[in-house]
Amino acid sequence: MHTLTPPSCFSGASTHRLSLPGPIQAVKLKPVAVTRVRAGSMEPGRNNAVTSVEKATNIRWHDCPIRNIDRQNLLQQKGCVIWITGLSGSGKSTLACALSRELHYRGHLTYVLDGDNLRHGLNRDLSFKAEDRAENIRRVGEVAKLFADAGVICIASLISPYRKDRDACRSLVPQSTFIEVFMDFPLEICEARDPKGLYKLARTGKIKGFTGIDDPYEPPLNCEIVLQPENGKCPSPQTMAEQVVSYLQQNGFLHS
Ligand SMILES: Nc1ncnc2c1ncn2[C@@H]1O[C@H](COP(=O)(O)OS(=O)(=O)O)[C@@H](OP(=O)(O)O)[C@H]1O
């Protein structure tokens, strides 16, 4: 027997039958307080119903009775976007994975959106020219917004070299739920690592427009977390992950 919390459209405690394959299963439902909102609103305050609809007409936002706050209560965490930016080889993916693991072991739901990985699917049609990078980041920003709205701690790790593209993603989600993490490691460190041999190819002109070599990287001016070498040494991924976890704890993202 499973115990489920019903959406607000169910009234009171009762036993419902769900149609599932196999034997009929009785499911005991508990009543739960669900926040009600104005029709037509998605999040109080900002960024709500109308985004990216310039080309579509005659469309309407449809509200769901289960809302962000309900999902957050269920998950005992506040959904957010942790946006990790930095040069290739600066440790973005490594930090994303270390952070996801650390939070997972503490009982929190995370999901990693990694630039390299998404370019195998969702963003496979995009190159590395500036407008394609912008579109890459726009799409990932929109997906990250959905994860955060689902109550998930969404960790996006992309070079995201342009400030305006990162700021556009920031503006998609409620204030304070976009946490920009700058991997502030110098090119020399990243290039010395070169795990995929891409810097070598860029230096010999076999890759054109490689970030940090012949394409720009604009460091954040005002981000939430800056990770840097300490005494000339790069902190371990675990140490940096703990730094981000501390930020989440101090800012009320982890309820338990
Ligand atoms: N020209 C050029 N410039 C930068 N990076 C390049 C390029 N060509 C391929 N790669 C590989 O693509 C990975 C970066 O993808 P992103 O989606 O994060 O890039 S961006 O945010 O759109 O700039 C990046 O992965 P990371 O090394 O993990 O950062 C590279 O492996």
Ligand SMILES: Nc1ncnc2c1ncn2[C@@H]1O[C@H](COP(=O)(O)OP(=O)(O)O)[C@@H](O)[C@H]1O
């Ligand atoms: N904190 C760290 N200390 C030492 N090496 C690291 C650290 N973080 C990442 N690395 C190594 O640096 C290389 C690049 O890391 P990666 O996470 O792939 O960077 P990015 O995603 O920014 O390209 C990998 O070989 C990785 O093992």
